[in-house]
Amino acid sequence: MNVSKRILFFKSKKAGHLLFCGNSNSFYQIEDELAPKIQKMIETNDSSELTEDIIKEFTKSGVLLNENEDEFFNRMKYISYLSRFDNSSLTLTIAPTMACNFCCSYCYEGNRVHNSVMSDEIMDAIINYIKIKEVKSLHLYWYGGEPLCAWPKILQFNERIKELNIPNYTQRIVTNGSLMDEEKIKYFIDNDFKTVQITLDGNEEVQNKRRPMKGGGNSYAAIIGNLDKAYKYCKENNKTINIVIRINIDQDNIALYPSLHKMLEERYEGMFSIYPSFVKNYLESDCHANNCLTFEKSADFILNLSKKYGIYTLSLFPKQNLIMNCPAQKVNTYVIGTNGDMYKCWDDICMEDRKLGNILTGIKDTHNINPLFVLKSSAFENEKCKKCLFLFSCMGGCARSRFTNEEAKYEVNPLCHYITNNPQEFLEEYYELKMKGN
Amino acid sequence: MKAIESFSVSESFGLKDLNLDEIENINGGAEASVGYCVNISGGNTGILSGAVVGPTYPIGPGPVIISPTFPTDGPIVISGPSDGSSGGSSGGGSGGSSGK
Numbered sequence: 001m002n003v004s005k006r007i008l009f010f011k012s013k014k015a016g017h018l019l020f021c022g023n024s025n026s027f028y029q030i031e032d033e034l035a036p037k038i039q040k041m042i043e044t045n046d047s048s049e050l051t052e053d054i055i056k057e058f059t060k061s062g063v064l065l066n067e068n069e070d071e072f073f074n075r076m077k078y079i080s081y082l083s084r085f086d087n088s089s090l091t092l093t094i095a096p097t098m099a100c101n102f103c104c105s106y107c108y109e110g111n112r113v114h115n116s117v118m119s120d121e122i123m124d125a126i127i128n129y130i131k132i133k134e135v136k137s138l139h140l141y142w143y144g145g146e147p148l149c150a151w152p153k154i155l156q157f158n159e160r161i162k163e164l165n166i167p168n169y170t171q172r173i174v175t176n177g178s179l180m181d182e183e184k185i186k187y188f189i190d191n192d193f194k195t196v197q198i199t200l201d202g203n204e205e206v207q208n209k210r211r212p213m214k215g216g217g218n219s220y221a222a223i224i225g226n227l228d229k230a231y232k233y234c235k236e237n238n239k240t241i242n243i244v245i246r247i248n249i250d251q252d253n254i255a256l257y258p259s260l261h262k263m264l265e266e267r268y269e270g271m272f273s274i275y276p277s278f279v280k281n282y283l284e285s286d287c288h289a290n291n292c293l294t295f296e297k298s299a300d301f302i303l304n305l306s307k308k309y310g311i312y313t314l315s316l317f318p319k320q321n322l323i324m325n326c327p328a329q330k331v332n333t334y335v336i337g338t339n340g341d342m343y344k345c346w347d348d349i350c351m352e353d354r355k356l357g358n359i360l361t362g363i364k365d366t367h368n369i370n371p372l373f374v375l376k377s378s379a380f381e382n383e384k385c386k387k388c389l390f391l392f393s394c395m396g397g398c399a400r401s402r403f404t405n406e407e408a409k410y411e412v413n414p415l416c417h418y419i420t421n422n423p424q425e426f427l428e429e430y431y432e433l434k435m436k437g438n
Numbered sequence: 439m440k441a442i443e444s445f446s447v448s449e450s451f452g453l454k455d456l457n458l459d460e461i462e463n464i465n466g467g468a469e470a471s472v473g474y475c476v477n478i479s480g481g482n483t484g485i486l487s488g489a490v491v492g493p494t495y496p497i498g499p500g501p502v503i504i505s506p507t508f509p510t511d512g513p514i515v516i517s518g519p520s521d522g523s524s525g526g527s528s529g530g531g532s533g534g535s536s537g538k
Binding site: 029034060434 | 444
């Protein structure tokens with residue numbers, strides 16, 4: 001047995017000795033009598049002084065490895081690359097339209113919006129592409145623009161995809177929520193949408209200022225009204241809908257997050273997930289760069305959400321490990337724009353130099369986009385990531401952000417998990433949260 | 439020692455560890471790959487999220503490694519030889535969540 005190096009063992013002021021293992025995100029409190037044996041285990045790679053129960057637990061959680069660290073690392077890397085190159089599933093993000101009924105202040109697609117809807121010819125080509133791939137799993141993300149602006153197209157697509165009888169078909173949607181009426185709510189539930197992601201950036205005044213509707217209109221009232229409908233429908237019919245409310249944070253609205261989170265949690269009785277996300281700096285549009293939070297401020301925000309408000313987010317403690325950071329790192333993942341152009345990342349829609357080809361004419365990838373996302377972004381090849389305690393819960397961060405940072409030669413957008421800013425403090429806070437029964 | 443969080447390596451990737459003995463059959467036999475149904479003892483079913491790769495089929499002693507796919511739904515089978523040693527592990531994960 002070998003002691004993994006991907007552990008953190010420290011003495012905290014309030015919690016005594018704590019041990020965290022990055023191989024599984026397991027987390028232990030170690031009593032004072034046991035601490036010297038744990039310390040010795042780490043220093044000498046010898047676990048023989050531990051009891052059988054502890055050895056069994058540590059073996060399960062990866063504190064102790066049946067192989068050496070390099071072998072474990074290579075096995076995880078092998079599994080990750082098997083997954084990246086696996087052709088038995090296909091992930092498609094489809095933008096049935098680039099039209100949008102909002103004009104958000106920080107939108108990175110600002111100059112890419114146009115009102116056309118995907119043609120029948122493009123839709124036919126996508127369906128044929130899916131048929132040719134003969135996959136057993138198809139994972140679809142509806143995107144845009146605002147995808148609900150092309151609702152009839154989504155309905156049409158879905159009927160045709162269902163006819164293909166793919167054994168494992170899942171779909172998700174990213175929407176501003178303003179057009180989510182009862183018909184769509186029911187459709188999402190009946191067709192088992194895995195997530196319906198909706199953005200809400202603040203109270204009525206702030207939301208309407210940051211995410212106004214084109215031509216006027218109260219975007220806050222529209223979204224809350226539709227969330228109310230979804231909540232009511234589910235309560236009355238004993239159904240569930242996996243709505244995820246995302247709140248985009250920057251300097252302008254950071255102070256509003258706690259009260260907004262609590263309001264939504266209370267209003268919908270915890271039915272919907274709520275999480276903060278940080279506005280990114282998109283150099284090419286750069287309309288919001290000065291308002292973006294630094295990595296340190298973002299990390300402090302996450303910590304203080306818990307400390308001051310008792311609001312837990314996944315960024316406080318990574319419960320789940322990843323095989324890769326995002327679907328764009330798989331070979332068999334594509335984003336298809338309204339005109340059929342194909343990309344790897346949905347942030348790249350309409351960007352000519354990030355295009356791999358077109359669904360009508362095929363993939364040419366003259367800009368080597370696939371190798372960039374699948375290989376170059378790999379955390380397993382990065383010297384800093386390889387040694388990181390949180391490698392498996394972070395997997396190198398956003399691939400697109402990594403390329404942006406490399407091209408700009410400075411950290412335009414942070415890549416690391418926020419816990420890396422001050423891991424001991426984050427872990428202590430998570431311990432406190434758990435002790436309070438949260 | 440108190441476990442504040444305790445996950446197996448596989449569980450932390452959102453998986454369910456299964457022993458070989460817990461899998462009743464894999465539809466499709468030697469051709470089984472992603473999307474095929476797996477009948478798990480106890481009347482549950484799951485969906486294979488990767489191709490079945492192993493030294494012998496029908497499944498006998500020896501590791502059966504299921505290659506993972508991403509994103510995944512349902513349990514990913516991780517199994518090993520019936521003597522209890524573990525086979526490969528595989529990963530789920532979260533989708534990209536670019537904002538709108």
